[in-house]
Amino acid sequence: MSDDALTPAAGGGLLHRRALLHRGLVLATALPAAASADEIRPEWMKTPGRPFTIYGQPSKHEQQVIRRISGNRMLPGNGVAMTPLEDLEGFITPSGLHFERHHNGVPEIDPARHGLLIHGKVKQPMQWSVDRLLRYPMASRLVFIECGGNSNAGWHPEPIQRGPGSFHGLISCSEWTGVPLSLLLDEAGADAGASWAIAEGADAFAMNVSVPLAKLRDDAIVALFQNGERLRPENGYPLRLVLPGWEGVLNVKWLRRLHLTSEPVMARNETAKYTELQADGRARQFSFVMEVKSLITSPSHGQRLKERGFHEIRGYAWSGRGKVRRVEVSADGGRSWAEAALQEPVLAKCMTRFRAAWRWDGSPAVLKSRAIDATGAVQPERAALVAQRGLNGYFHYNGIVAWAVDDEGAVTHVYA
Amino acid sequence: MSDDALTPAAGGGLLHRRALLHRGLVLATALPAAASADEIRPEWMKTPGRPFTIYGQPSKHEQQVIRRISGNRMLPGNGVAMTPLEDLEGFITPSGLHFERHHNGVPEIDPARHGLLIHGKVKQPMQWSVDRLLRYPMASRLVFIECGGNSNAGWHPEPIQRGPGSFHGLISCSEWTGVPLSLLLDEAGADAGASWAIAEGADAFAMNVSVPLAKLRDDAIVALFQNGERLRPENGYPLRLVLPGWEGVLNVKWLRRLHLTSEPVMARNETAKYTELQADGRARQFSFVMEVKSLITSPSHGQRLKERGFHEIRGYAWSGRGKVRRVEVSADGGRSWAEAALQEPVLAKCMTRFRAAWRWDGSPAVLKSRAIDATGAVQPERAALVAQRGLNGYFHYNGIVAWAVDDEGAVTHVYA
Numbered sequence: 001m002s003d004d005a006l007t008p009a010a011g012g013g014l015l016h017r018r019a020l021l022h023r024g025l026v027l028a029t030a031l032p033a034a035a036s037a038d039e040i041r042p043e044w045m046k047t048p049g050r051p052f053t054i055y056g057q058p059s060k061h062e063q064q065v066i067r068r069i070s071g072n073r074m075l076p077g078n079g080v081a082m083t084p085l086e087d088l089e090g091f092i093t094p095s096g097l098h099f100e101r102h103h104n105g106v107p108e109i110d111p112a113r114h115g116l117l118i119h120g121k122v123k124q125p126m127q128w129s130v131d132r133l134l135r136y137p138m139a140s141r142l143v144f145i146e147c148g149g150n151s152n153a154g155w156h157p158e159p160i161q162r163g164p165g166s167f168h169g170l171i172s173c174s175e176w177t178g179v180p181l182s183l184l185l186d187e188a189g190a191d192a193g194a195s196w197a198i199a200e201g202a203d204a205f206a207m208n209v210s211v212p213l214a215k216l217r218d219d220a221i222v223a224l225f226q227n228g229e230r231l232r233p234e235n236g237y238p239l240r241l242v243l244p245g246w247e248g249v250l251n252v253k254w255l256r257r258l259h260l261t262s263e264p265v266m267a268r269n270e271t272a273k274y275t276e277l278q279a280d281g282r283a284r285q286f287s288f289v290m291e292v293k294s295l296i297t298s299p300s301h302g303q304r305l306k307e308r309g310f311h312e313i314r315g316y317a318w319s320g321r322g323k324v325r326r327v328e329v330s331a332d333g334g335r336s337w338a339e340a341a342l343q344e345p346v347l348a349k350c351m352t353r354f355r356a357a358w359r360w361d362g363s364p365a366v367l368k369s370r371a372i373d374a375t376g377a378v379q380p381e382r383a384a385l386v387a388q389r390g391l392n393g394y395f396h397y398n399g400i401v402a403w404a405v406d407d408e409g410a411v412t413h414v415y416a
Numbered sequence: 417m418s419d420d421a422l423t424p425a426a427g428g429g430l431l432h433r434r435a436l437l438h439r440g441l442v443l444a445t446a447l448p449a450a451a452s453a454d455e456i457r458p459e460w461m462k463t464p465g466r467p468f469t470i471y472g473q474p475s476k477h478e479q480q481v482i483r484r485i486s487g488n489r490m491l492p493g494n495g496v497a498m499t500p501l502e503d504l505e506g507f508i509t510p511s512g513l514h515f516e517r518h519h520n521g522v523p524e525i526d527p528a529r530h531g532l533l534i535h536g537k538v539k540q541p542m543q544w545s546v547d548r549l550l551r552y553p554m555a556s557r558l559v560f561i562e563c564g565g566n567s568n569a570g571w572h573p574e575p576i577q578r579g580p581g582s583f584h585g586l587i588s589c590s591e592w593t594g595v596p597l598s599l600l601l602d603e604a605g606a607d608a609g610a611s612w613a614i615a616e617g618a619d620a621f622a623m624n625v626s627v628p629l630a631k632l633r634d635d636a637i638v639a640l641f642q643n644g645e646r647l648r649p650e651n652g653y654p655l656r657l658v659l660p661g662w663e664g665v666l667n668v669k670w671l672r673r674l675h676l677t678s679e680p681v682m683a684r685n686e687t688a689k690y691t692e693l694q695a696d697g698r699a700r701q702f703s704f705v706m707e708v709k710s711l712i713t714s715p716s717h718g719q720r721l722k723e724r725g726f727h728e729i730r731g732y733a734w735s736g737r738g739k740v741r742r743v744e745v746s747a748d749g750g751r752s753w754a755e756a757a758l759q760e761p762v763l764a765k766c767m768t769r770f771r772a773a774w775r776w777d778g779s780p781a782v783l784k785s786r787a788i789d790a791t792g793a794v795q796p797e798r799a800a801l802v803a804q805r806g807l808n809g810y811f812h813y814n815g816i817v818a819w820a821v822d823d824e825g826a827v828t829h830v831y832a
Contacts, residue, residue, distance in 0.1 A: 027551055028542040028603050042529060048620050049521025052497040054482035056512040059653045061527050062646050066470035081468040089641040090556040090593040094511060096472040105465025111477050113458060126444040135443055137728050140506040140759050140769060177506040187444050204464050225505040230478050237475045312553050343556050345761050353556060
């Protein structure tokens with residue numbers, strides 16, 4: 001390794017991406033040459049282990065890695081369960097930890113009695129059983145789904161003290177596989193006047209939203225599989241509408257019908273909810289695409305750096321408009337920035353893991369990340385977002401997140 | 417769609433990849449214009465659904481999708497549990513269904529008392545706790561792991577009648593994230609004379625194997641995460657050696673030490689086992705790389721085509737030498753071949769999903785797939801494999817698999 005690998009890449013101890021662990025950054029423990037630690041066998045090497053299982057579960061030592069439920073006491077099936085982002089690595093979200101957002105609980109659907117109906121402004125109303133859909137040509141998409149309300153605590157005037165998962169955990173990323181919706185629309189034959197579809201789920205809320213027909217023809221799928229296996233009940237079993245890059249509420253779970261129309265239905269979840277009140281009192285509606293965003297998951301609120309020296313800054317970046325082009329990190333509150341490494345493969349409308357090398361010298365630091373997407377859009381500082389949209393937006397918060405590290409290594413959420 | 421989209425791409429009803437479902441291939445059910453099916457709400461829309469859960473599980477309607485255990489009655493922890501490949505779609509294997517191969521069961525390891533030791537021909541023996549490893553720079557690899565003994569029923573003189581998972585299910589594909597081993601080797605400082613490492617697991621078998629040091633420096637990682645979350649116990653919790661593209665037994669689970677040497681250890685699992693007896697009575701040893709291979713998962717043994725008309729041929733292809741370059745399918749037993757579509761992203765040493773359009777006319781057919789990898793290696797016909805290696809190989813079977821469809825749509829395994 002050349003000497004300049006330890007040259008700072010930016011202020012506050014950010015190192016070049018090639019920086020490794022040499023010269024004072026070693027984290028291993030050296031053993032005396034004669035050490036016989038290898039000879040000491042723990043008790044689990046002395047007795048046979050447990051037998052095979054038909055379906056595996058996490059280790060009992062990982063039982064704290066769970067979704068955080070934030071429900072409505074009066075309506076137990078209305079609320080959210082958030083992905084513990086700070087406990088994860090890589091970009092796939094295990095299906096058991098995929099976030100949940102329900103309006104009236106998770107229906108228990110018999111797949112033999114469920115199907116999809118396409119009707120309204122069509123040449124011929126058509127319906128498909130789940131078994132029929134399984135025979136269609138399939139496609140897979142590795143994409144995130146993010147709730148439009150994710151990170152909305154960011155609009156609060158004071159920085160709410162919560163970790164990444166409890167604050168920003170209404171996003172998850174899966175491999176979704178199913179039938180391209182364009183095939184099914186072709187069979188039903190949309191009328192010339194059809195420009196919207198009202199998608200409805202088979203839950204007790206009969207969740208419905210309006211989706212432009214152009215998006216359904218573009219890259220939408222009727223998903224049957226998630227991360228290799230059939231959908232989980234809380235993610236729409238047996239059928240979910242997946243609209244890559246578009247806000248979560250439009251990715252209708254337990255999909256039962258698409259009603260083609262010439263106008264949106266103006267459902268509760270596209271008028272009273274999932275719209276964004278602006279500073280001038282008017283509201284943005286149909287802001288479908290999830291904008292460019294990133295988040296440092298380590299170090300992050302609630303963690304504590306136990307030692308000075310090398311730490312890897314890790315996080316997620318994503319954009320509903322395409323690929324993440326670049327992520328920059330700062331350790332001095334945004335005065336200087338260094339480019340983070342992006343883990344390949346970098347995929348469109350998919351979470352991307354970024355990593356950067358940082359040497360903490362024990363003094364206070366403010367860590368930030370900002371993502372730039374393929375369209376050139378740059379994740380905004382919170383102040384710029386607030387200046388543009390006021391404090392009543394509620395949805396589509398994508399401001400830069402800042403974590404302050406104090407001189408004892410404690411990490412808290414700050415506006416900086 | 418142009419007319420030639422339905423021109424055959426090869427014999428037996430294989431269609432061009434653009435072939436859709438028009439003109440007699442429609443699988444939907446048309447509804448009378450006045451149908452009011454949309455008004456009939458199933459009972460699960462009439463009562464609130466179940467509340468949120470901290471860790472999700474598959475639908476109770478999917479309880480038949482499980483690993484198939486094939487154990488040793490005398491040694492319950494010795495055997496395999498196979499991935500039900502025919503029930504999956506996409507390329508990720510859900511961690512709960514990742515195959516298992518154990519020699520003495522799954523140890524219950526306390527991560528606070530586990531770590532990695534690198535010793536032997538090193539400048540300084542070093543050890544790392546799990547917590548220390550979590551601080552290192554990480555890397556993710558989307559790769560398959562395949563047992564060297566996968567598909568070995570293919571050596572049987574008669575075609576064994578089993579479905580894809582029960583026959584070929586000792587392969588799974590995950591996103592593995594952990595510490596590049598090259599970083600840890602740099603810290604311990606390998607001696608000039610070190611060319612092998614003996615990797616040992618912390619199970620009651622003390623599973624050990626020899627791995628060339630060059631592979632460990634190349635793309636090996638000490639994995640801590642699988643599909644986003646910490647490893648599952650049966651896949652090595654808390655540490656697994658992942659060697660992309662190399663046979664499963666070398667991807668040592670519950671990794672506890674790497675002993676650097678100048679020669680392989682000649683352990684049981686690289687001499688008596690995981691070697692391949694040739695026709696001339698000599699054995700191949702240290703055949704590390706898993707060769708190019710593919711498998712049609714649908715239609716496949718045990719399935720039954722209920723109707724003539726459109727069916728999608730689906731399967732997996734992979735190679736331990738790099739990316740899959742091309743997959744070809746045949747519906748006439750190999751007399752003619754058509755190119756299948758490969759689902760993006762196509763990644764090196766990773767499973768790749770292929771799909772092809774097929775119209776079954778109701779007459780007998782023999783379906784085959786063959787993969788070609790980035791090195792130009794072509795998956796061999798079984799007869800060629802047997803001519804080259806005899807029938808006693810046991811390991812590294814990668815012959816083309818043939819499924820016969822009879823005139824009633826029943827699918828069986830054949831040598832053809």
